[in-house]
Amino acid sequence: MKKTIVYLYAELMGYQIPVLREYVDKYDYDVHVVHAVSGKLSKYEIPELTGITFYDKDQFKGSELLDLVRSLDPSIVYVSGWMYFIYTKVIYSLRKKNIPVVTGFDDIWHGTLKQRIGKLIFPFFKKKFFSHAWVAGPYQYEYAKKLGFVNEEIIYNCLSADVSKFISCKKKHDFGNSIPHNFLYVGRFHEVKGVDILYEAWKRLGKDRGDWKLTMIGNGPLLADMPEMESFEIRDFMQPEELISVLEDYSCLVIPSRNEQWSVAMHEFAVAGFPMISSHVCGAIPLFIIPNYKTISSQGRF
Known part of the structure; x- marks a missing residue:
């Protein structure tokens, strides 16, 4: 039975x-x-x-x-x-x-x-x-x-990425000119997620952005507060299968949260072999980030 x-x-x-x-x-x-x-x-x-x-x-x-x-x-x-x-x-x-x-x-x-x-x-x-x-x-x-x-x-391990899916798109990074010059944020457009901080930081960089771009995927109440600008793109929420299919267009995940109890996205992109930039408040850091090894954990504001 x-x-x-x-x-x-x-x-x-x-x-x-x-x-x-x-x-x-x-x-x-x-x-x-x-x-x-x-x-x-x-x-x-x-x-x-x-x-x-x-x-x-x-x-x-x-x-x-x-x-x-x-x-x-x-x-x-x-x-x-x-x-x-x-x-x-x-x-x-x-x-x-x-x-x-x-x-x-x-x-x-x-x-x-x-x-x-x-x-x-x-x-x-x-x-x-x-x-x-x-x-x-x-x-x-x-x-x-x-x-x-x-x-x-x-x-332990209450929350998990779909490892079998994300490991299938694991990337090999040589950090040369061949990698996509495109930062990526995936999540809700909400104040607690720090998307306004990331947007403002990207705006202030101006010409220092070089040929790099920032793409933010998701939806939420702050969407209207982030108008279009050069080298910046917003894409609507994607189902997991659709997200995985476009990962080859990006090379680094950014997690700018003001408060983040955990982060399944950090697990997903670690499995996929992505470098990451994260605020220090993310609860998943002890498991998925080795400081200064393909990652940056920021103690301050972006």
Whole structure:
């Protein structure tokens, strides 16, 4: 008899798809994913996947979601949408039956007042809702420990690039004139992502840009604040397959974020063999950046 995994997710993004496929292809699990459809931040479109059933969170009322999950009789449940009461109601019920419930997060400990209060309160509720924490990397591991999870309850590598796809376009860089003189940003056009800083820095360079170009791929509220200029291009959000097909046109990824808990893009482009320039706040730096080796980590503003 097949085992079942239930995902209670917020907004589903492309980096979760290879993980879901792995459950089906390698472990022969039935996978059921409840996720938030309304209020999405990106235009990502979920592909059709065998063995995986998707549900819109908002289609469930009252106890309907709990009834569904109980009928699926899951071996394990993963939850990322702490903010949804409908999810907490489900996992509270499941933990009473000792069903493993894994919470995933990419949050970093900053020592804010809110986090310090959470550190005091969370351990009293942890066992009622969660059995394990699935964290993105070492900074998230630190946070999980402060919340009361012990080593045996913490799992690594919550977020991952689709390695099989990005390694297929791995580039060989000789840093000569043959490489594309084109910097690349991929992500949301939002203040927290630092795209306005990158745009302004590129604008100020003026003639010092030489024959280099900057391309920014994505969408978001700051799009209207970045008018066209010489050697600068904006391209709309791309599905992962489309993005991979154009990577040969670029030679260096820029991550200018003001705050970045993690960065799946950093993993993706590391796999693809790209040099990178990143602000120091990115949570994925300890795993994917060796300072001054094909990378620059900036402590200041661009």
